[in-house]
Amino acid sequence: MDEQVDLNSYLRAQSGGEDKKRGQASAGGSARDTAAEAAGASSDAGGTAGPGAGAVPVPGDPLSRTEAVLTLEEWREACQDCRRCALRQGARGVVFGEGHPQAAIMFIGEGPGGDEDRLGRPFVGRAGQLLDRILQAAGLSRQEVYIANIVKCRPPGNRTPAKEEIDSCYPLLAKQINLIDPSILVSLGSVAAGKLIHPGAAITRVRGRWHKLEGRDVMPTFHPAALLRDPGKKKPVWEDIQQVMALLRRLQ
Numbered sequence: 001m002d003e004q005v006d007l008n009s010y011l012r013a014q015s016g017g018e019d020k021k022r023g024q025a026s027a028g029g030s031a032r033d034t035a036a037e038a039a040g041a042s043s044d045a046g047g048t049a050g051p052g053a054g055a056v057p058v059p060g061d062p063l064s065r066t067e068a069v070l071t072l073e074e075w076r077e078a079c080q081d082c083r084r085c086a087l088r089q090g091a092r093g094v095v096f097g098e099g100h101p102q103a104a105i106m107f108i109g110e111g112p113g114g115d116e117d118r119l120g121r122p123f124v125g126r127a128g129q130l131l132d133r134i135l136q137a138a139g140l141s142r143q144e145v146y147i148a149n150i151v152k153c154r155p156p157g158n159r160t161p162a163k164e165e166i167d168s169c170y171p172l173l174a175k176q177i178n179l180i181d182p183s184i185l186v187s188l189g190s191v192a193a194g195k196l197i198h199p200g201a202a203i204t205r206v207r208g209r210w211h212k213l214e215g216r217d218v219m220p221t222f223h224p225a226a227l228l229r230d231p232g233k234k235k236p237v238w239e240d241i242q243q244v245m246a247l248l249r250r251l252q
């Protein structure tokens with residue numbers, strides 16, 4: 001295993017700061033609770049308005065509802081009106097993610113593009129169609145896995161999301177991951193690797209090797225959009241997916 005990122009420790013540390021700000025005692029509850037608390041605190045890291053930015057939660061902030069949310073569908077509803085960062089202003093809506101609510105594998109990309117923003121679904125453009133073909137070749141379907149992104153609103157002009165936008169949105173993804181509870185995460189591209197593996201992770205260096213995030217196995221690989229630009233990356237991606245499938249078979 002490579003560098004290990006303990007998401008629970010991260011969430012606990014963040015939520016501790018949040019508790020102090022709120023003057024509340026720690027719930028000391030489940031991982032889901034911890035994620036919920038941490039979600040609020042992370043808004044500080046992003047420097048955005050939200051529960052973590054002050055004593056008064058911003059109306060509509062999904063993080064103000066984390067403790068009451070127990071299911072993935074409830075969390076989807078809670079996230080729909082999110083305005084935690086400026087990305088929402090330029091997007092048609094929040095692209096929450098889709099797939100099996102208890103998927104063993106979760107694919108995490110960068111952010112919605114134009115097609116995804118228009119349809120409200122992740123990975124439905126050309127890159128998404130390529131991901132579908134990769135899944136199909138591996139014997140998987142979209143209905144068996146879960147697909148989401150590091151940020152849930154489309155960055156203007158499909159630019160790379162900024163650090164503060166990623167930090168604002170990550171608590172939403174962290175709770176989503178905890179609710180789905182996959183054994184394996186597949187991070188797609190450098191932005192996802194930079195958040196899930198470690199900051200500044202070079203995808204060319206970290207891909208193809210297993211990493212850990214809160215007890216989950218993480219396989220970073222190239223984003224399907226990169227394969228469209230450089231077909232030479234198809235072979236290494238396929239090798240990475242074969243590792244994922246081999247681990248899945250061992251876990252089942």
Ligand code: SF4
Pocket residue numbers: 079082083084085086087088094151152153165168169170172
């Ligand atoms: S990108 Fe994420 S944090 Fe920002 S408004 Fe959309 S859902 Fe909220």
